[in-house]
Amino acid sequence: MGSCIICGASVDGRICDSHEEDVVFDFRGNGPHELVSNRFYRGTVDGYADFGVFVDLAPGVTGLLHRSELDQRLESLEWEPGDTVFVQVKNVRDNGNVDLGWSIRQSMREFRGTLVQEDGTSRLPEADEDESADAEADSEPAEAPTDGTHEGNGHGGDGTVAAATDADAAEDSTADEGAETEETADAAETTAHVEEPGTEEAATAGEPTDVDQAVDDEEAADEEAADEEVADDADEPAPTAEYDRVPIETLGELVSEPVRIEGEVVSVRQTGGPTVFEVRDETGVVDVAAFVEAGVRAYPGVELGDVVRIDGEVERRREEIQVETEGLAVLEGAAAETVERRLAEALSERARPDDLDALVDDGAVTALTDDVLDAAEAIRRAVLESRPIVVRHPATADGYVAGAAIERATLPLIRDEHAKRDAVYHYFTRRPLEGSVYEMDDATTDVTRMLQDRDRHDEKLPLFVLVGTGSTVESADGIGLLDVYDAASVVIDGTVADPETRESVDTLVSPELADVDGDLSTGALTASLAATVNGDVHDDLRHLPAVSYWEDAPADYAELAAGAGYDADRVAELREAIALEAYYQSYEDKRELIEDLLFDDAGDLAAHVSEQFREKLGTELATARENLHTENVDGVRFTVLDTDAYTHRYDFPPTALLIETLHRRTREVDGESVTLGIGTDELYLRSTADLSVRDVAADAAEIAPDADVTAASVRDGTIEFLSGERDAVEDAVIAAVADLV
Template sequence: MSSSIDTVYKLGPGCEVEDVQEGNIYLGQVQGFANFGTFVQLNNAVKGLIHKSNALTQHRERADILVMVAQVRPNGNIDLREVLLDEYETTVVNRVVRTTPLSDLGEKIGKRITVEGELGQVKQTSGPTIFTIIDETGVENAAAFIEAGVRAYPEADTGDIVQISGEVMKRNNQLQIEVSSLNRLDGNEAAVVRARIDAALDKRAEPADIPFLVESDTLQKLRPEMQKLAKIVRRAVFTQQPIILRHHADADGISAAVAVETAVVSLIRDHLSETDSEYYLFKRSPSKAPFYEIEDITRDLDFMLKDAIRFGQKLPLIFLMDNGSTEEDMPAYKIGQVYDLDIIVSDHHHPDEIVDQFLKAHVNPYHVGGDFGLTAGMIGTELARMINPDVEKRIRHLPAIAGVADRSDSVELPQYLSLVADEYPLDECKKIALALDYEQFWLRFNDGREIVKDILNLNNNPLRHKRLVTLLVEEAEMAIAEQVKTLMPHVERRTLASGALLFLADVEMYAHRFTFPPPGKTSGEIHDLLCNEHAGEPVVTLGIGPDFVVLRSRGVMMNIPQMVRELREEISGGGVNGGGHLVVGSIKFVEGMRNVVIESLIAKIGEAPVAGKNA
């Protein structure tokens, strides 16, 4: 044994056999044993053999060991012999590695390259382990094989910064790196790479700075928050963060969500090499209620956590459209907070400030002095154009459909209608909106992606679109006519102290259940009919069920979210909750308190100011 302080070398990441010097002593790790000796790993890419005649002690697998390089053979095999030292100093051997941007892999087929980036996904197949790596220029896959179904490089996981070396190949017409070494970077090395990637992605994720389709003061005021939200979505695509898009299951919410779906899916296809990326990186799900229910987030968590374990995915970005702005979302948000979920919202329901603590971005016209007349579909289409301007021609008719469906009286709707009047006149927009509502009723919680695209004429098959919409509208109108005919004789009329006309329609006792139209739609149809019969009069319609009331109003200046809060405090044991827009919404309660809640609600409606006989 030596009495002086010797130098021991440690091979750094990226070092190869040619960096090993005969006669030098190296710090290695015992990899395994054979009858003829011990295998020692000098780094992830370089290993050698201590013949049993050159071993001095016994070691456990993965134990550190000092070895001297006796010979580097022409074929790359390294002969080692064990050494024992009392004192030594360690010097890391770093190789200056020239890394290749992922965007250049197409020019490197058949060549050995080194890349650095973040692991966006780690998926174990029945054969190799597939590492999805992200750098400042793109996303590609790297395959590492030990033996069938065995996890390669288990020390590296999703979110880690790594350096990968290997040969660029083409498999099933897709680029792939055949991994020869993978090193997990730590400390300053990782920080430098991560900072470089973050800076480039931050610039790349900037949304398009384009004018809106229409003139709108509200949209202009919303632009900064819309750009912030669009940037978050684009960055999620570029970093392989899955997106779950939740939306209210009506024509407005569907139009908003499908506009964004079109933009995001197209962006995924353009920028990610895997042909099936869109199916595991994007999921659109309708929500029955206009808020993020516990049932919704439970379904989403079940889906996302299974995929995180099975496929090594990141936890997703939750994107809520036409819902997400109210206190009713709070229970779901608190669950999301447990899992550190990123949540963003684009909504036009009257917002509650308390939800903003849970959100990374919140687009809502009420924040800038607007109101629900600027519908979710209008905002969603403009967001989609920011996310991916290339889809504009396909989706520019969706705001008109959304506005008509939500009975918007905004200054924006006539402009959106004028924009597409040649192909989608007002009556056609109404038909498409009704067809959407009718089909979504039967789809329940399913997104019906291709059927919905046919209804909205996004599948480049205008004949099928026309036939399908015509058929669905006929069925929907027959169902509505039957429901209204059955219910109207049972509608109760009252005159409030304010002079407003109040109509009560029991949509449980005197309407067909579990079929189209559902209670909300039925209430809306009854309200429209009553407004026509009493033109110029302030009218409020209550669609009453055993434990809910659907409210529709014309000319009575209610504030439904405020009324819900007051009723909750005033009626002990009522279990009151609900919300919606200021004059359109719903209230839930316990069935045993039905009469108390309804009469208290009517009293509050009677106190609301009336816009006037010509409202």
Template sequence: MGTCIICGKPTDGRICKTHEEDASFTFHGDRPDDLTAGRYYRGVVDGFAEFGVFVDIGPVTGLLHRSEIPQRLESLDWDPGDEVFVQVLQVHDNGNIDLGWSIRQKEREFRGNLHDPPEAAPETDADDDEETEGRSSSISEPKPVETESESDFTTAAETATEPETAPETETEPESGSAESTVSDGTVADGATDTETVTEPVGETDDVVEDSTEPDETTESAAVETDTTERETPPPERVEIGQLADEIGETVTVEGTVAGIRQTGGPTIFDVTDETGTIDCAAFEEAGVRAYPDVDVDDVIRLVGEVERRRGELQIETSDLEVLTGDDGQAVLARLEAAMEERATPADTSLLVDDPEVSVVLEDLVAAATTIRRAVIEARPVIVRHTATLDGYVAGTALERALLPLIREEHAQSDAEYHYVDRRPLDDEFYDVEAATGDVTDMLEAADRHDEKHPLFVLVDAGSTRESTDGLELLDIYDAKSVVVDGGYADAAAATTADVLVSPTAAGGDPVTTGTLGSHLAALVNQDVRADLRHLPAASYWDERPARYEDLAAAAGYDMDALDDIRDAVTLEAFYQSYEDKRELIADLFWDERNASLAAPISEQFSEKLESQLETAIAHLEARNESGVVFDVLNVDEYTHRYDFPPAALLVDALHRRREATDGPRVTVAVKRDELRVRSTRPVNVRTVAETIAQALPQAGVTPRGGRDGRIEFLSGEREAVVDAVVDEIASRLS
């Protein structure tokens, strides 16, 4: 029984099952069935096919099917021969290997590399060290410790300081220094990163590190030079945004710690100043936390050499100091002033003048400033939106604005996958179930990776009391929230969200959330304004405002094309509603082929909707109460369950389709334990539900949402509730 090299828990190998997903594996087996399903392996791209990518894992080849790739196969930035990381999903009896996607595509993003199997691992040589320079340390297959050889373990100290070419001559180690290497290639006790010496001739060519313990012959010399070293001024402070011009130079940076990641080799500190964020690698020893007293949000001064690792800027840290007192306050004041200036949108104008949106312009600017500041602070932005047309238009607009900002702000190439996450909601509210999932993920990220708590942006949800419990749970953990909802808000949400953008809460009329989100996205990133001009018009089902039709036309979109995009997005939002479908939705909105893509999907939308409408209209129950015409549909009995369209979309389409009447017309769609209402005259569904709840206390009547929300009840009381709703609405409208 050994201990896990990551968490220290007892385990039968070098790494426990919990953290096995944090390690990558180098395969040294001979057959497909030597692979272990669930593990992440280093591989090499072998070739491409229409259905996916072939990846060589050692001597065997697997298929990464295009359905496992979170983007279009054509846009995958891989070439044959590229080193990649993939997950082995399944090894079939016939030897076929199914591979899955790995979001980590650089070895330093794993917490170590393990040999699989360890007994077949090749000996580390100088070429291997040079090839793996800057990577996290390698550790052998997690088998019992007694069966492993020390040669399977390569420390980061060996790889990080290995010179590009071996010295032409070999020298004897200085008197009194520890032996630099041992015969199996591991670093001997006492080796540090202060000096490098070469092994005596005939023993090894590996260049390793000398001991930190000075012998008696060198101690006096160290004392003599100490004064000179102290008098050497520290390197000049350089802003992170200017480090691309300082490669190979030793610099000083000052900022705050945005995150800390412990790899199998160095500790990675994400450091943020007023101009950007960069990874800073600090090494103590393999898998051991460097500078353990440094925490997230600490103000620090860091000295190190600027390097480019696999195309990404990084600082190799030589000294790190936490700043407190006046020094820390001075840095914080400088960062605060610069961040506030950078976070505030330079252009605070709307996409187009709209009096209904202008009532919340100050709130939009406040929301944009909060979102922009989260990006600057290296704080993830989580966009939660309803799986509806409105939710997707607004949520995708924000994503479109955020991605370029994140790419500019963060040096690592995959930052956009870490610092923005768009997650559709299961329901129309941000309830405690959704918040519990988010908080669980947030706390795990903070515990495992020292990640900052995200900013949560709730789109088309969060403005009614059904979301207060979820918002309060976020607040308990000091996670900030921005709510953007064009529908009817209530007073409860205004005091719960940190920033609320709601025209109705500001005394105005409702607008589509797609419109509101598009204006917000333009404030978040003015460079994408041209990309957003057609989105507001795409969020309307009928009676598009002329200002948005003109704005879309100026962007090159006619109304028929927008109808196709609207219908296609609505259909795709229904399927796999819990997935963001980033690339597909972006193609529908912006790809040059969106016309050929949206049109056939729009046809499917029309066919499915017409089929359901035809059935529903034939089974409407007509009622006339006090001059008010009601169309009542039993959704459970006269529609196909789990098929498109959902009940909310169906009742909207039914209501638009019915012929006009002289008096008010109301459409009621009734499911097993809930109903929705649409009316030609304003009806406050929430107050209707509250009245019926008092009249039918045994029916469990509960209003959900704002004045245009839904009514829930006990299914056994359905007939009584429907009759009561019809009577109550008739009395209000007659």
């Protein structure tokens, strides 16, 4: 038995099952069949093909990363032959072909550990070099390498943490120094120092250092009092230079310069080399790398949410800015309060938009100005706090338009805030829903991922933005599960929310009943919200409201789209293309594809997909029309379709879209018309009358008491029942509708 290199649990090997995805393997085997599926491996780009990238995992062992596995277009990859990359082994075929998957982590420091796989076993990489490393440590201090996993910068000569209680202790062995780090950190009363001198000479000579001098002129008085508390704890060496504190947003101009930054730790991750702390100040976020030895946690006393002062050198790694630490102090007392106050003031100032940026003068939207500003502030604040954002929306054209609008507005803010190129994938996720209800199944998925990210990667709990879902009582259980964990939620819906929802969510954007004069789509409402979140994308969003209406878009929105270059035919193409793509792989966000369709397409892509939409929908409509049953009850015309018998249930179009289209094309001009699609245990209802699906379900339940009739979704117009009572339910619903109309 061994111990997991990340959590220390007893395992048969070197890594436990729950942390295997957090480790990257250096493969030194002799053939592809020695690879282990689902593991992440370091490889080297061999070359490109039209269908993907070939990656060498070892001499003679090459895999294919197919273009369908990429999270971006193949043409946009910046990999060159010979580049080191990280991939996941998905499958090893009988013929030896290796199928690879994409890894969002594309640097060693993003993994929490590294192992060598050889001869069917795994071992730590430093085991190969123990003897030579020991000999080098005995002979002379190690020089700081240039690859970011250095041993000299901020540590004793052998790479261990150089922390002591006084000058005499600093002359002890580096092993003793490392042991004393935890003791002195626990003993600190005001500032929990975990500093490390920048050179071996500083450690052995015990030269005094000063953390009290570098302050901003405008905060001199507060900083002086705060730094007096820092200086009270003189048992540990402080950062080794009198650096000026600089804003994180300026680090790109200070490469190779010594700097001091102060901020909050927003994430911690252990890589196969350094420990990486993500630190946020009032201007941005940056990675801070601290190295003890390969895969060993530096500064174990530093936790998520700590306020820290860091001295170090600015470096550029793979076009990303990071700071190589030379000294780090956890601030407490007045010192921490000064930084926290600075962060809070800047956060409040940056997060709240000045005013609503409505795309048109729509009274239904302007009536919600305060709510829209609250929602925009919540989204902007999450970006500034380095809090992940999860957007949930129905897999419909309106849902995708609304979700894509928020995505278009938020991603540039994330890019501006974070130095990491992949931050837009790390801090923003869009997950479509199958229906319009945020069910327990959806909430359980979200909470499971949320807790895994918190426990594995020290991530903050995300902000959940529910668009076109979550506003009715049918979503109460799902939202309740989020509330158990105090996960913040924003709900946006173009239709009136249930009163119960107004009490259960943190921020609600939904019209009051008195404010509803006409039809407001969720896409139209959310597009104005997105423009308020980020005014720079205002012009990008002008056509989205018109796309979100299936028919009869308000004239103001149609004119807005036309002014942006999208006439009625072009808007229809986009709507149909989005509706088709929303159906396939419905749980995937299809971020790049949706972006191409809605924002970057010159016309060919949307036109091509729209043509498929019309062909598939036309074929299904022709079949359905031949098998409709029509009857009149109390002056109401009912059109009924057996969706089990006369639809392709597992192909496009989805039943809800088919029934909606049938209703629009068969409804009466004069008189009330109702279209019903009834399947095994679910009924779809569309009506020209103003009917409440809940009222219909309640009355039908009284007429057919053994059928367990319930309203499944008022937004989708769906009713559920027991399959054995199908015929009774059909009669009961018809009777209930006729009575209510």
